[in-house]
Amino acid sequence: MRMIDHFISGGTAGLAAARKGKVMDPNNGGQQAEVVLGGADALERAVAAAQAAQPAWAAMNPQRRARVMFEFKALVEKHMDELAHMLSAEHGKVIADSKGDVQRGLEVVEFCCGLPHVLKGEHTQGAGPGIDVTSLRQPLGIGAGITPFNFPAMIPLWMGAVATSVGNAFILKPSERDPSVPNRLAELFLEAGMPEGIFQVIHGDKEMVDLILDHPAISAVSFVGSSDIAQYVYSRGVAAGKRVQAMGGAKNHGIVMPDADLDQVVGDLCGAAFGSAGERCMALPVVVPVGAETAEKLKAKLIPAIEALKVGISTDPDAQYGPVVTAEHKARIEGWIAKAIEEGSELVIDGRGFAMQGHEEGYFMGPTLLDHVTPDMDSYHNEIFGPVLQIVRAADFEEALALPSKHQYGNGVAIFTRNGHAAREFAARVNVGMVGINVPIPVPVAYHSFGGWKRSGFGDTDQYGMDGIAFWTKKKKITARWPDGGGDGSNAFVIPTMG
Template sequence: MCDIHHFISGQSFTGNSGRYSDVFDPNTGEVQARVQLASVDEVDRAIQAAQNAFESWSSTNPQRRARVMFEFKRLVEANIDELAALLSKEHGKVIADSKGDIQRGLEVIEFACGIPHAQKGEYTFGAGPGIDVYSMRQPLGVVTGITPFNFPAMIPMWMFGVAIACGNTFILKPSERDPSVPVRLAELMIEAGAPEGVLNVIHGDKVAVDAILEHPLVHAVSFVGSSDIAHYVYQKGAQNHKRVQAMGGAKNHGIVLPDADMDQVIKDLTGAAFGSAGERCMALPVVVPVGERTADELRERLVSEIPNLRVGVSTDSDAHYGPVVTQAHKERVVGWINKGVEEGAELVVDGREFSLQGHEKGFFIGPSLFDHVKPEMSAYQEEIFGPVLQIVRAASFEEALALPSNHQYGNGVAIFTQNGRAARDFAARVNVGMVGINVPIPVPVAYHTFGGWKRSAFGDINQHGMEGVRFWTKTKTVTARFPDSELEHTDSSFVIPTMK
């Protein structure tokens, strides 16, 4: 068993807090490593390293910063097999899904390679007599990302890729459940040519999070996790005068209209609901068939399809999904299934007793399917974050539209239909931040932006795309005049300047 250390100033750093957290192999249930948990002093050490690197890195021209991002992308691609194996061993998702995690992060790195264009300001020649006005986007300074266990490659790259390309220096506080891939990414960033201190990794719990939120040298915090903690991060960060974006939980709905292509719907639902054991903020855990006929057919087709799903170890190339991340998380998911039964929902397929032969101590859960779930049930209202699909029947389009619109979460939603007018109307009216039309997991491409509404996101600016550039930079506007000679003077003015 090994210890996983912090990464500060371009090298591994052994902390002295004396506090550790176990890192499990979800396939076997065994402890495979310990990760150090940072003290306040160790967080400060990382922030000071980033501050020391900021002046030089921020003054590096955008094209040279882009070249570092190009090389980082090449190195990640060259090492993707190693990274995916490491990710699967700590998280539990199957290798193909781990590679998708990495690739989706690389798509934002590709966007960051275009930072010379994305960071350009605006210019107005002749805004007034001999006056030009222009703006520039400048980096903030030391910025931070606090990332969850479910995407240990993608979400860190979503954050630090754009932030570093913009000229900031970065502190990453990844989940202590699967910390190795973030450290390896930081090593590759240094290998790609980023100076020491540009990307640092600190492991920790609430002690480290609070130290980040309170530190006067930290100018921005990006967070992804549960809604309660996202709200806490947003409030505490704002109280300490930081720019904050905090992405929270989700309860994404899939609306199925009677004219939908049911063959494709079933394929989309099984992948979106059960892929990665449901541990995705953009998973599709609720399906809303419109009309009893649609609901009955959907249920029948799902009951036939779910037994074909293969649950296996993360290295099983034929497995559709692997274990959940920890025993505690498995117990949480099972607890929500129990709650759904207690509240009167019909458990059509029960995955609670699933056991994988030879890996009985692994954190495996079989797929579960509920029908006749009601909006007032807490198992519907809260995020389960496991391989559980709930059917909530709706009698009409309007009733189906109201379900995601009125839910406390507003991350993503999908509608399945061949009716363009209905799809257009739904997309315009639904009270949710990201919409898929016959797309079950509507994560936008990297040059657009990612972000939910309501309790799924706190803050005004979304992740990646041009929204990401705006979040990680501040705008400076310059109004300039250069008289032709010393004789060209104007009289004193005691009123506000105008263009009249």
């Protein structure tokens, strides 16, 4: 059986594996590979390689590091089909979604190609008598990323491209459920000209996470996953003296105003709620129609649209989405549907019991629609992370605004309306980190930044963009005065004061 090893210092580690994990094929429920679950020996080897390589990489002029990013981007584009099929085989998302996964990561790589401009720093001439002040950004040393199963290309590139392009070495611990794409990305970085030891991949589970969080040579950790684990990672990492950003779960809402274009809304909801089987933190699993009439009209249009969605295997070009990632996750989603019904939700469309002909052992679920969901229900309060759309009815704008604002998660939200004042008011007042106006999945472009509020994000900086630069660097401030050489003390150094 195929074995997936660590990628350390330019190649497979070849360490003795005391523990291994199963890598399944969600399309048929069969095991397709084993992945090494590493321990302290693997991490120590990766850290040693990073320590050996990072000083020279940091000392390289930034345009040369940018050229590596340019070459890496070209290589990923060349291997796009290979990466997408590799990703779909382990994750289960359809090929089009897998290509989107890779492409959104590449957009951050494109941003990193312009890093020489961003790293120029600041300078003030004449801050005091003969005194100049300069500030510049320098790399931290060694950073680490801990990434989830749902975006095995995009999120590692969000972290790793920024971390390495500013001069750090980066150690990635991806999800053990779909580990092949991260290894392939490491190979392509090496082919693009990145030195051995700068981008490495170590595989493992919670044991490896704790080793990373405790390791004194690792200066910063970036994490994306569930909120409980994000809070744990943040607390333990900060206690160990690290810089930590930890992105958690979500329960994104779509507010539908009475004047919204319902045909557009339905199309957007079908993609945002059910695309990638709902396994993304920017999915839109809650729709909030404002007013009873809006709710009934929307529901009438949603039912046939959802029933027409095609579920298929990952390689089916006509499928809107594929299987969920594991049998355990499928059972968890089904449990939340049952819980919602028990709590009093109306089951409009039931996606349980769906079976794909010829792939009966695959982890497939049909789309589910629940109506009359209320804020006191656990199924509303918690993240389901599957192909389930819940309708929460609001009587007016203020009630609709309050729902995402008061929810424990604050990742993303969208409002659908033709009214500019309503959209502006909503965007200004809603207590959520990313807002879409007639945009169902408001993921910012690569030169802005990504991050939610409340239990959706722990730490003071977002992913990528200028926040990413700030997270992966430390700022140095230099105050300089050059005497004229006269030696008479007439230009004695004076610290400038306010006023």
